[in-house]
Amino acid sequence: MSASEYKRQAAEFAAEMVEDGMVVGLGTGSTAAFVVEALGRRHKEGLRFVAIPTSVATEKQALGLGIHLTTFGEHARVNLTIDGADEIQRGTLNLIKGLGGALLREKIVAASSDRLVIVADDTKLVDHLGMKTLLPVEVTSFGWEATARQIERLGGQASPRRNRDGAFFVSDGGNLILDCRFPVISDAKRLEQEIRSIVGVVESGLFVGMATDAIVAGGEGIAHLTVGA
Numbered sequence: 001m002s003a004s005e006y007k008r009q010a011a012e013f014a015a016e017m018v019e020d021g022m023v024v025g026l027g028t029g030s031t032a033a034f035v036v037e038a039l040g041r042r043h044k045e046g047l048r049f050v051a052i053p054t055s056v057a058t059e060k061q062a063l064g065l066g067i068h069l070t071t072f073g074e075h076a077r078v079n080l081t082i083d084g085a086d087e088i089q090r091g092t093l094n095l096i097k098g099l100g101g102a103l104l105r106e107k108i109v110a111a112s113s114d115r116l117v118i119v120a121d122d123t124k125l126v127d128h129l130g131m132k133t134l135l136p137v138e139v140t141s142f143g144w145e146a147t148a149r150q151i152e153r154l155g156g157q158a159s160p161r162r163n164r165d166g167a168f169f170v171s172d173g174g175n176l177i178l179d180c181r182f183p184v185i186s187d188a189k190r191l192e193q194e195i196r197s198i199v200g201v202v203e204s205g206l207f208v209g210m211a212t213d214a215i216v217a218g219g220e221g222i223a224h225l226t227v228g229a
């Protein structure tokens, strides 16, 4: 079975966790898109919920499926957010997110969620963050070079993300993303604090202590992981 099929399996499983009357956070990326698709189906079958999307792309997809959207002006808390991730650390469920460029809105929604459920295929599970992927850091476009130098003082190599045409990638929030290569991250909480204390950093793709559950699908079936398990 392909990685895409495993992503779909994890997404379908997680979409069943949404209950009538919930405020739901909708993640971004290829796995989260399967969740939105499944929730569109459940909405047509009569499930009543409202949703807060974490990107313009997800907003468009949800609206196209007739899902009712809401805002933090109307709801202070989100009951359940379902989102993808680029790496999931076994045990802690600490994450690297943002390869799709949506990390700022994703983190705002995650921070207001009672439960953050991550959906992924099993290639995303790692023993230590930074083993497979770069760490995205969203920064203001003004002075990004100075911000990158400060990140490099922490031991990472920071490069601005570019589109295929060579132009800088610009996030939904109008910022740049620095993709940072760190040696394997042994203390995610500390690195997260250090990166966030740099002037010019808007948000980092390290999500520490935020995920409550991970639904991971692979050749051995679907696993429902919780912190510590």
Ligand SMILES: O=C[C@H](O)[C@H](O)[C@H](O)COP(=O)(O)O
Residues within 6 Å of the ligand: 027, 028, 029, 030, 031, 032, 083, 084, 085, 086, 097, 098, 099, 100, 101, 102, 103, 106
């Ligand atoms: O900015 C993008 C998000 O953090 C995604 O959830 C993450 O990159 C995983 O994406 P995918 O499900 O496409 O692998």
